Amino acid sequence: MNKRNDKYNRLKTIVILLAITLLVLLGVLIAQSDFGKDIIAGSPTPSASNSPAPSNTVKPTPEPTPTPEPTPPPEITDPEQLVLDITKLPNYVSRTTVSEGTYQKKFSDGATITYSVYQNGKKVDYKPEYTLAFPRAVAYTE
Numbered sequence: 001m002n003k004r005n006d007k008y009n010r011l012k013t014i015v016i017l018l019a020i021t022l023l024v025l026l027g028v029l030i031a032q033s034d035f036g037k038d039i040i041a042g043s044p045t046p047s048a049s050n051s052p053a054p055s056n057t058v059k060p061t062p063e064p065t066p067t068p069e070p071t072p073p074p075e076i077t078d079p080e081q082l083v084l085d086i087t088k089l090p091n092y093v094s095r096t097t098v099s100e101g102t103y104q105k106k107f108s109d110g111a112t113i114t115y116s117v118y119q120n121g122k123k124v125d126y127k128p129e130y131t132l133a134f135p136r137a138v139a140y141t142e
Contacts, residue, residue: 100125 076082095103101123102116117126 097125099123 093105093107095105098104098114101118102114104112104114106112116123118124119126
């Protein structure tokens with residue numbers, strides 16, 4: 001019987017606390033509505049003395065001036081000007097020969113790659129026959 005009374009007393013306490021909280025909340029809401037009336041009453045009402053008179057003249061909105069597009073530089077098509085010396089590029093890593101047809105590159109981050117070039121199943125010392133040159137990327141877009 002004692003446990004039952006404890007549960008009942010706890011439940012009663014919780015219900016009373018909830019009721020008090022609800023009453024306080026309602027009181028705050030009612031008080032807030034009274035404060036709002038004071039704010040509205042203090043605002044000025046428009047009259048002829050403080051309102052601007054409408055005018056019959058309409059000022060046209062000026063047309064915006066278009067921003068001129070920059071003229072792109074002329075396309076370079078001369079192969080001699082398009083050729084880049086690959087060894088002058090900032091990220092270029094030269095290769096070292098390990099053995100005939102096998103090369104190694106050491107990168108600035110410490111990575112190393114070893115590779116071999118094969119032609120007809122045999123390792124060869126590869127040298128390109130000609131230099132590849134490509135125009136700027138703009139030439140490939142519309």
